[in-house]
Amino acid sequence: MSDTSKTAHLTIGDSTYELPIYTPSTGPDVIDIRQLYSQAGVFTYDPGFTSTAACDSTITFIDGDKGELLHRGYPIDQLAEKSHYLEVCFLLLYGYLPKADELENFEKTITQHTMIHEQMHNFFRGFRRDAHPMATMVGVVGAMSAFYHDSTDINNPREREIASHRLIAKMPTIAAMAYKYSIGQPFVYPRNDLDYAANFLHMCFAVPAEEYQVDPILARAMDRIFTLHADHEQNASTSTVRLASSSGANPFACIAAGIACLWGPAHGGANQACLEMLKEIGTPDRIPEYIARAKDKNDPFRLMGFGHRVYKNFDPRATVMKQSADEVLDLLGVENNPVLATAKELEKAALADPYFAEKKLFPNVDFYSGIILEAMGFPTSMFTPVFALSRTVGWISQWKEQLADPQMKIGRPRQLYQGETMRDYVDIESR
Secondary structure (H helix, E strand, O other): OEEEEEEEHHHHHEEEEEEEEEEOOOOOOOOOOOHHHHHHHHHOOHHOOOOOOOOOOEEEEEEEOOOOOEEOOHHHHHHHHHHHHHHHHHHHHHHOOOOOOHHHHHHHHOOOOOOOHHHHHHHHHHOOOOOHHHHHHHHHHHHHHHOOOHHHOOOOOOHHHHHHHHHHOOOHHHHHHHHHHHHHHOOOOOOOOOHHHHHHHHHHEOOEEOOOOOOOOHHHHHHHHHHHHHOOOOOOHHHHHHHHHHOOOHHHHHHHHHHHHHHOOOOOOHHHHHHHHHHHHHOOOOOOOOHHHHHHOOOOOOOOOOOOOOOOOOOHHHHHHHHHHHHHHHHOOOOOOOHHHHHHHHHHHHHHHHHHHHOOEEOOOOHHHHHHHHHHHHHHHHHHHHHHHHHHHHHHHHHHHHHHHOOOOOOOOOOOOOOOOOOOOHHHHHH
């Protein structure tokens, strides 16, 4: 970020203050208010930080009006079509697409880190049998700092690199183990002969009693889910990781904080909420009733999985995810699954309705990813853990970028205080 000749002028009473304006490589200009308090004695007020740039970044750019998502400048639809998840991981981590030998070495490194320390199995057994997989993941990922002491020094570049590789490699193993524990099945160890997505599916659905073959269509769909959720700029969980990192916390604690934030239903639980809505609708014949409710301003019902807070036109990830959803449903069928049958009919009805087109309420990535995960056999409780393992590389890339930023400071948002002013303590006898 470099200074430009442009400045903004803020007048408070009889005083006027000049505020520098920065022009990014793409996106809206940014007014620098860092000196505002020291010069004018005032703060800005921005609940949710929706109009505040808290950092410089070169990783991901979103243009919600255009429906554009770029990773290091590459459109997400091209990456989802032509690339695969681990290559996108390399791109996010290092800033460029790898050459063949670089990608081979990176994939080999990740594969060799997929197992977790055997004593960590005890952590899983310490949770209740009905613990939510996200609760398990928050605890186990945070506990990694107790096992991998050689990669917790954030000031050591080599240790940061090792921690990055370990988290990307071990997150599918931890997520799969959380799932297996929640359904009472034995853990399945990772296999080095399978690719990243196929290995995750194998760890989730294989059992020791029989052979399990991962269908390549399902593995490709899983890889696309990972790719399309890899990073999404400064969202709530990414900002949480950056805020935790600003205190000097170790990488495992920072990622555990991101997982905890992602668990919120307003963030990572959107695809789960979508499936729960489909189950509420029940059968395709009830779709007109629910579409009418969605149009009724006096009805609190909302169609989950349609529209997006950031994307005002369409979600660029949804087109690719729809293709995967169609492939998975063609492979597995929907005839015996009323939820999936309802989803397909709801998609058709909404896309054909002028009301939704006018409001630009198109199916988003959460709608299609929920359909895919349901078809694969995942319970809704596993939707957010899948999201968490997908987003891990984005969190790590943002974490690494922040640590290398010479402008980094510990996060300290201000407030608009509305409480009592100073008053004297009253003894209990006099109250």
